[in-house]
Amino acid sequence: xxxxxxxxxxxxxxxxxxxxxxxxxxxxxxxxxxxxxxxxxxxxxxxxxxxxxxxxxxxxxxxxxxxxxxxxxxxxxxxxxxxxxxxxxxxxxxxxxxxxxxxxxxxxxxxxxxxxxxxxxxxxxxxxxxxxxxxxxxxxxxxxxxxxxxxxxxxxxxxxxxxxxxxxxxxxxxxxxxxxxxxxxxxxxxxxxxxxxxxxxxxxxxxxxxxxxxxxxxxxxxxxxxxxxxxxxxxxxxxxxxxxxxxxxxxxxxxxxxxxxxxxxxxxxxxxxxxxxxxxxxxxxxxxxxxxxxxxxxxxxxxxxxxxxxxxxxxxxxxxxxxxxxxxxxxxxxxxxxxxxxxxxxxxxxxxxxxxxxxxxxxxxxxxxxxxxxxxxxxxxxxxxxxxxxxxxxxxxxxxxxxxxxxxxxxxxxxxxxxxxxxxxxxxxxxxxxxxxxx
Amino acid sequence: xxxxxxxxxxxxxxxxxxxxxxxxxxxxxxxxxxxxxxxxxxxxxxxxxxxxxxxxxxxxxxxxxxxxxxxxxxxxxxxxxxxxxxxxxxxxxxxxxxxxxxxxxxxxxxxxxxxxxxxxxxxxxxxxxxxxxxxxxxxxxxxxxxxxxxxxxxxxxx
Numbered sequence: 047x048x049x050x051x052x053x054x055x056x057x058x059x060x061x062x063x064x065x066x067x068x069x070x071x072x073x074x075x076x077x078x079x080x081x082x083x084x085x086x087x088x089x090x091x092x093x094x095x096x097x098x099x100x101x102x103x104x105x106x107x108x109x110x111x112x113x114x115x116x117x118x119x120x121x122x123x124x125x126x127x128x129x130x131x132x133x134x135x136x137x138x139x140x141x142x143x144x145x146x147x148x149x150x151x152x153x154x155x156x157x158x159x160x161x162x163x164x165x166x167x168x169x170x171x172x173x174x175x176x177x178x179x180x181x182x183x184x185x186x187x188x189x190x191x192x193x194x195x196x197x198x199x200x201x202x203x204x205x206x207x208x209x210x211x212x213x214x215x216x217x218x219x220x221x222x223x224x225x226x227x228x229x230x231x232x233x234x235x236x237x238x239x240x241x242x243x244x245x246x247x248x249x250x251x252x253x254x255x256x257x258x259x260x261x262x263x264x265x266x267x268x269x270x271x272x273x274x275x276x277x278x279x280x281x282x283x284x285x286x287x288x289x290x291x292x293x294x295x296x297x298x299x300x301x302x303x304x305x306x307x308x309x310x311x312x313x314x315x316x317x318x319x320x321x322x323x324x325x326x327x328x329x330x331x332x333x334x335x336x337x338x339x340x341x342x343x344x345x346x347x348x349x350x351x352x353x354x355x356x357x358x359x360x361x362x363x364x365x366x367x368x369x370x371x372x373x374x375x376x377x378x379x380x381x382x383x384x385x386x387x388x389x390x391x392x393x394x395x396x397x398x399x400x401x402x403x404x405x406x407x408x409x410x411x412x413x414x415x416x417x418x419x420x421x422x423x424x425x426x427x428x429x430x431x432x433x434x435x436x437x438x439x440x441x442x443x444x445x446x447x448x449x450x451x452x453x454x455x456x457x458x459x460x461x462x463x464x465x466x467x468x469x470x471x472x473x474x475x476x477x478x479x480x481x482x483x484x485x
Numbered sequence: 486x487x488x489x490x491x492x493x494x495x496x497x498x499x500x501x502x503x504x505x506x507x508x509x510x511x512x513x514x515x516x517x518x519x520x521x522x523x524x525x526x527x528x529x530x531x532x533x534x535x536x537x538x539x540x541x542x543x544x545x546x547x548x549x550x551x552x553x554x555x556x557x558x559x560x561x562x563x564x565x566x567x568x569x570x571x572x573x574x575x576x577x578x579x580x581x582x583x584x585x586x587x588x589x590x591x592x593x594x595x596x597x598x599x600x601x602x603x604x605x606x607x608x609x610x611x612x613x614x615x616x617x618x619x620x621x622x623x624x625x626x627x628x629x630x631x632x633x634x635x636x637x638x639x640x641x642x643x
Contacts, residue, residue, distance in 0.1 A: 129561070205590050205599040235588070237603040305550055406559040409550050447553040449560055472560070 076186070077121045078145030086147050086480055093477050094453065096438040100391070103436075103477045104147040106467070107140055110474035114161040115211060115381060115457040116467055117170065123188055124149070126457070126469060126476070127163040127172055136160065137172050139188045140476075147478055153189055155181075161209035161282070162222075163457075166260060171220070175208035176201045178222060178258070198222065198258050200266035202251055207280040211381075213293070215286045220260040221293055224267075225280035226253035230300050230352050231336035238306055242352030246336050249276050253335055255284065255295065255327060277333040277366075278325070282403075283382035289396055290426035293327040294370075296379035296400055300339055300350070301407045307351035315357065317408050318342070322377050323369035324400070326426065331367055338363035342372045371428045376405035377415030380456045380471075384423075387464025389481050397422045399435060399466060401455040406448045413445040418455050418468060436468065436479065532622055532630050540619025543612045547605060548620075556624030564591060564598040567624035576631060580639045583613050610636040 088102025095103045106124070111132035117125045124140040132138065135154025143150050162173035169180040170190050178198040181190035197220075201210065207225025214220055228235050231246035231253075246253075251267065254276040258265050265271065274293070281295035304316035311319070321342030325333055338347040347363035349355030373379070380403040385394050397420055404416035418436040422429045440451035448454075457469035466479040545554075552558050556566040566572050571593060572579060586604035590597050605613070610633045617631040 205588075206601065208599070235601050235603060237586070238605075238607060302550065305547070406553075406562065407550065409553055410545070447555045447557045449553075449555075449557040449565070 075141070075143040075151065077123055077141050077188075078143055086145075088480065088482065092438075093475065094438050094441045095436050095477060095479075097436055097479060100482050101479055102482050103479045106142070106147060106476040106478045107149040107152070108473070108475050110138055110140075110152070110476070112471055113457060113469040113474045113476065114209070114471065115163045116459045116469045116476065117163045117165045118459045118461045118467055119165055119183065120462050122462060124459075124467065124476070125163055125165070125170055125172075126474075127160055128474075129159050129161065129471070131157065131159060132474075136174075137163065137170075141188050147480075149476075151188065155189060155192055156194065162211040164212055164214065166214045166220075171197070171212060173210035173212060173222070175210060176203055178210065178212060178220070180263075195263045197263055198265045198267065198271070200268060202227070202267075204252070207298070209280075209282060211282055211284055213284050213286050214260055215291075215293070216288060218260045220258045221274060221284060221286070222256050222258060222271075223278075223281040223284055223295070224252045224254060224256055225282075225298075226335060228336075229302060230306070230350060232306075232352055236302065236306070238308075240306070240352070242336055242350065244337075244353060248336075253280075254278055255281060255293065257329075274329055275327045275331040275333070277331075277335045277338075278327075279335040281325075283379040283400060285382040285384050285398075287384045287398075287426050288386070289384070292426060294382060294384075294398070294426070295325050295327055296373075296382050297323045297325060297333070297335075297369075298378055299323065299375060300335070301376070303339075303351065303357075310351050310355070310357045313410075316375075317411050318375050320348075320375055321369075321372035322375065322379055322402075324371040324373070324379075324398075324421070324428075325367075326370050334363055334366045338366055340369060340372060342374070345372075370426075371421055371432060373400075373402070373419070373432070374414060376407040378403040378405060381458040383458040383460060383466070385460060385464075385466070387460050387466075389464025390466075391481065393422060394420065396424075399458055401458050401468065403454050403456055403471065404440070404445065404448060404451060409446070413448060413451075416440045416445060416451055416454055418458070436477075439470065532618060536615050536630070537619050537622060539612075540615035540617070541623075543608065543616035544619055547608065548616065551600070556620070558593075558598065559600075560596070562598060562600040564593040564596075565624070566620050567626060569593050572620055573626055573628035576635060577639060579617060580613065580631060580636055583608070583617065584636075584640055606640070610634075610640065 092103035093105040112129040114127045126138045136158045137156035139153045140149040141151040158174040160174040164171050171180045179194040180197050181194040183190050204227035212222045231242050232240040234240040255274045256271040257274040280298040283296035299320040299322050303311040304313050320339035323340050337353050341348045347366040349359045349361040349363050379400050381401040383399045401418050402415035405413045416439045417434050419432050420435040421432040439453040453470040456471040459467040468477045551563040558565040583605050587602040590599040613636045614631045614633045621628045
């Protein structure tokens, strides 16, 4: 910008000084110190959430758009991926400048929609439904260096289960979910009585977790990717547990057993089958989709009706690797976070939080989920019963139809002080859950 | 000098406004709601309670699991059935969706739905006619009926 030439020289200096001050004060305020105890006061109603005793929630931001996953930087800056562009932006950058926990600076970039977002090694990674990008973070600045770099492209284009959430192992590897493009790999998708394709060709490139280099730009799935695990229908929720050095995911199980195979399943059985599975994933693992589903009542991988199953037979599913924990059917686990912060009480340390987006395949019964659960872990394995940690998202007595839910939890992140951040996919509310004993 | 001060104040104001704008402009949720949709065209044709009841029974068995009891569908996945041209517009299009299904994502009320609609050609002409008549007269719709003959004709390739 040139200063207006009609001003005398001394005036130009004052003008430039004014411009500089304006930029410093208005455009780049520092993020508030994250350990500033000044005013981290929870909202009176915890932003509609119900939380265990001692916890409170602050509505950090509201109505920001269709929020998906979230990442929080070590200075407290927040980055949120959107599934619908907001003012042309697919990634929002949020900053709290006065330390009250609430956002007062918003910016955006990344002109693509998607779900995955994570911070790794000084970069912000974000995904569309077909690519992974990264942006170099700049010291003190809310916005990263633009434009970003394409890290991985060449994923199949698909309508169903297209989201590409990702995580890192700290050893220069990046793990990306590539969901199945169908419910159960039927010859005719989601069609009553249609048999399953055998072998299911979708497993070649989809329905699994693929590993890529975390630092090499310009990769493609086929040339550079490694199919790390297969037989996973869709893992929106994945995280690396550094304590036990392993990948874990939570799978969205299949739908519609009764509608597709009414001769084998009643509506009541479909409401509770299959269980949603929390999986420990090692290189080379196969978890059985589409041939198998997990029956949470018998604790068995069971043969899918598309492949000759009748609700009891195990067949080729016998001996298939079982989940480390299971949850009621259709709850839609959308994010997983291993908690290693200092803020929450001892029992939460090294345990897992899972955000369940909430069911749709439980009609005509009440829909379930729409909450964040906590799973206590010891050495990465459940050490007690899972429990509901945060509920009240739908802000309703009962959810009959998913569209009635006012909020639906979708993304989780841990702040530098140990706060737990939760995103909502409906209106774009973000909560910061804090332990009151801490502040 | 007074002009200069004014110039600086004005420019500073502009900068503050420009920088602060990012906050206020993000405060836009999805404005669409069913109230804003146009009322469907009314047809003064009496529709028998019997057909509606039969249609509702078919709906509850084959449609409700995805489109929900209230016809509102599932955000991002299964589209709503209320007050949309897909239901209240061209009948052949509607009948063919039930007979042949849909594999491409579709847009309804400005939102995209990405799950597929499976073909329901295993249903009888009569069941398809009654369920579509039910849907065309539920969830805020009032757009007449579908006859068994119309379904049969399209099934035969007409």
